[in-house]
Amino acid sequence: MSARQLAGSSFKESSSINPDFVKERTASSCDAKELAIIVGEETLHQRRKFVESLIKDNPHFNDWDRYHQDHTQIFEAAIRRHCEWVKIKQQNNLSVEEGNLIYSVFLNDLSFGIHDAMFVPTIRRLANDQQRSKWLPLAENYEILGSYAQTELGHGTYLNGLETTATFDQETQEFVLNTPTISSMKWWPGSLGVVVNHAVVLAQLIVNGQRIGPQAFLVQIRDRETHQPLPGCHPGDIGPKWGFNGATNGYLRLDHVRIPRDQMLSKYLEVTSSGQLVSHGNPKVTYGTMIEMRCNLVADSANLLNKAVTIAIRYSVARRQGTIDASQGEVQILDYQSQQDKLFPLLATSYCFSFVAQSLMQMYKSSESAIQQGDFSKLPELHALSCGLKALLGDVMSKGCNTCRFSCGGHGYMLASGLPWLYERGSVINTVEGEKSPIFLQTARSLVKILGNPQAANLSEGAFTQYLLRPVTLKWQPRVRGQVRNPDNVTGAFRHRAQRLVMRAADRVATLMKEGHSQARSWNESQVFLVQCAQAHVELYCVEVFFDKLSTLHDASKGNREALHRLALLFALHMIRTDTGDFSEDGFASREQLSWVNDEYFSLLKELRPDALSLVDGFDNSDFTLHSVLGCFDGNVYQRLYESTKLEPKNQKVVPDVFHKYLGPFMKGQSKL
């Protein structure tokens, strides 16, 4: 049975819906269709569905056999698929933004995503007019394929540490690119090894013997006709990874490779023919690339987590195991308090993260248009927030995917569950552009700076960080149990905690410096506190965004408004429960108040149970996108699990070859011993 047949026979047309699913959907007071528009934003939601409609019946995208493919098949399928996707984009005149929506509706690899995501945008941003007019049509039209080569085997996000050099040779009017050591090899860039024929290479510019700093160079690495590596270029593949094996990653050694002077991307810095350096414009705008990347990673985090939660909650509705009251037979595992305690906070988090991703993207767009007017004032806050949110969401999402995985027991360990796949992809987000500690530290740096010198920070009226400068509240407000459900009280708790932890971190750095340590040393000895305060800061942001979003939903149905309100509370109270010490060690929240938090938390779990299935339906993940036998809309998990085995190569013969080759002779030999 082929993948196509399987998809046609049962994955797509399931005649019957799991009766538990019908019952729960009917009984829920939530409206999943309305939720889909709230959580996905109306226009975006429609566009996404449109992109999905372009691919969902295309055989290149209909890959129910993906979990059975070996690395070579995965690699080739990703190339064929990407070529097909380019054709579809061109036939439908999709904009760049529309084209990128594919990454949220189709979670298998396209081969040369780096070309779209980094190579073309970098030329757009860093090339001067002359360079753009030469290279952009070639690249946008896929006549050449390119990678973006920054990281090296021994060097990651610390740009000053890059070892690759680009030395200006005035005589020949060329740059000589060189990777002098094994640790200086370019390592990790997408598609660099065997797929692309060009790359933007980050290298230390050296002019007249002086090291100027990292700049971007456009280097052709393979012949366009024969694909043979050009002289001095030694590209290769870095080997298998945990996931993303369709989107290959490569290395590149450069042995004194010469490129013409006009292939240093020169919008902001130019080396003249006589070796003079000439600056143009404000290079700060290049920060935009990294901030945009982080905004996308935040959106990806939200997107992956809601898929994992959808699978886990649907499975927990379908699965019956063990009893609560023996007389009532086996129960749905979502009825266990411990299962709700695992999954409902993640459900709440998924909604929260979707709203946070929207909010951050709006902030980015508004900053970008201000920058067009020459106003860079929003950049520092945006930088700090996008760092912290990338770190937080990446971390919570990746751990959350894992929780979803093991909450499905053994079946979650099968690739067909889709959960290992989501976790592997999630781990990438948690890793690229810096693991959480260094980027939380960037957020912390800006917070401590504001506290140390509010004048210099020059915060605008509406700046989120304004709260740092307000007087500290000493006691938490709630006087009776019910008041811990008051949004102002909840956000107040997070504001207090963030403010206190930022102050504490700043104090620690200051104290160590007073004791005679250097600033750098004091900073390092305070890292754990700094990371903690950065996290508290962005968690406050998340809580505020969630409640702010609720206050805009006047027109939504009552059922949805109530359920979302419960989720916002659950999201916040769960964090208070988890980090009790943060809220209480200074005497802010009393023991009694914390017991109210506990009580309300458990009430909320119960209140949310009847709507859980509809709330995950609200993420509007199609079976096509989820690609999980446990998470389909119809809830027929066992039938799908069984049918998925028909694609397994080992099941294609009744007696496998290994019996004749090994097992038979082995057992026979043993019986003759």
Next chain:
Amino acid sequence: MSARQLAGSSFKESSSINPDFVKERTASSCDAKELAIIVGEETLHQRRKFVESLIKDNPHFNDWDRYHQDHTQIFEAAIRRHCEWVKIKQQNNLSVEEGNLIYSVFLNDLSFGIHDAMFVPTIRRLANDQQRSKWLPLAENYEILGSYAQTELGHGTYLNGLETTATFDQETQEFVLNTPTISSMKWWPGSLGVVVNHAVVLAQLIVNGQRIGPQAFLVQIRDRETHQPLPGCHPGDIGPKWGFNGATNGYLRLDHVRIPRDQMLSKYLEVTSSGQLVSHGNPKVTYGTMIEMRCNLVADSANLLNKAVTIAIRYSVARRQGTIDASQGEVQILDYQSQQDKLFPLLATSYCFSFVAQSLMQMYKSSESAIQQGDFSKLPELHALSCGLKALLGDVMSKGCNTCRFSCGGHGYMLASGLPWLYERGSVINTVEGEKSPIFLQTARSLVKILGNPQAANLSEGAFTQYLLRPVTLKWQPRVRGQVRNPDNVTGAFRHRAQRLVMRAADRVATLMKEGHSQARSWNESQVFLVQCAQAHVELYCVEVFFDKLSTLHDASKGNREALHRLALLFALHMIRTDTGDFSEDGFASREQLSWVNDEYFSLLKELRPDALSLVDGFDNSDFTLHSVLGCFDGNVYQRLYESTKLEPKNQKVVPDVFHKYLGPFMKGQSKL
């Protein structure tokens, strides 16, 4: 370049050691060789090294290409390897216990491990003498291969829920085995699909129309000569999983399959020819199987975690990235406080878990020999402890492997790092024999029972749970900062917390029952509290075992004793920091005491830094066992990373086939648009 050559050329004989490694090993006051004996137990340590020596130069075990193999290659290699292993065991007359040591020195799959681990032991435990004399020689000698088929597609650890039936047919003196529904198919048993020809099948025994309960039946499923499935048997493979794809897992549908009456394993229960049920002996001894399995999983957890920690710490010593003081160049990333905060608690945890695994195994052995004398009194405590420890260690280890993975940045995402592999294997431990919540609940059940009726529990003098019955201490002892390093004070804090949380959970259940809820319902509504108290109980056990172990090390070197003492403190103080609320919400630990805990924690990180490398050397993981380019003894990470790419199939041709097949025509086509 083949895997063999690569192993020969550089993985095994590295001429130079990373200078940072030489420096740190020289400067450390720890003696890694002595540590290896402390942590591995001397005899066991030697035996393990012996087993390693039998395989490490054997090509079947020298699989540096494992990360590049596809599923079919993995599957076949595991079969060939297992056949080879049987030969080695027989040639060297290894005992069963020695044979099992392979699983701790060689972490790739053997194919039919289930045969050794479950099929043969089950026959040994559950067969009567007649059955043993017929089946055991066949099975022990590998003339037949068997699986152990308990779980079903719709049913896991809840035995009463199993749907497969075995109906006694008195007329033919046979049992009729049947899986009536899709959810009743056997699902997950190792090797069941295509490898084995026999299985022990758990099924609901039905005699004279009466359902008796689950029993074990010996079923032949494939012909020994042809390997064709026997009539009514429909075995197959369940498909790819996150890991363990060499050790395949299968399904089995049984359509009214008839087996002779003497193939119900009848040591404890027999069906006579006239359909009478006859019991023999005490079936409680069968609990031993599950307890032994959990003891092994606890040991496996300790074993996997120390490997992940070894890789991460060695890499963090080798890797330089960014600066602390810019004037001093790039620093080893292990010098960052945030990196120490990630890895040192896991280093401490690894040592603790090794000691805990030893202690639990001793307890198991002493209980087993008591049982031989008819004394079952140690069983309840052992059952509760082994459940809780399996849950705790599985969870902490699996999360810890992940922390180690991302602490290595991007390189940790490469399969060649060995970390994804460890994580995938760790996740299995976290999943098999029940995910953490249900098994923590088993521990909690016994704790609450003891509290409710100490008399009935009849605890022996030395029982660990005795502490539950002592008076509660209200205030934590330390009066000055240094006193939080006192072992009695530390264990006192954990004892108080465990005692309080057990009481709180018991109170909650009691209160809900008083409010009129059924016991079952009250229990479910208290699950989160019950899980929490069970965890606190086993964490106390871990802290006590660690300090107890230290008190036996009079003869160890001063350097090792001091370092282990620091690790024990770090292990405990880190948990207090993490769960601050647990220790303070009732006023037990004061705010000032908690600040001392923080201060001492950060001091310990600094004190441990110089010994970190030697402390991971102390786990004595060979390069062969670790199988990681990041974690080798010589610290040459970049060279090994680069060399590992020579095994990558995509690097075997300078111009890959995909260029001619897809990429070339694609780009050419685009340029003609």
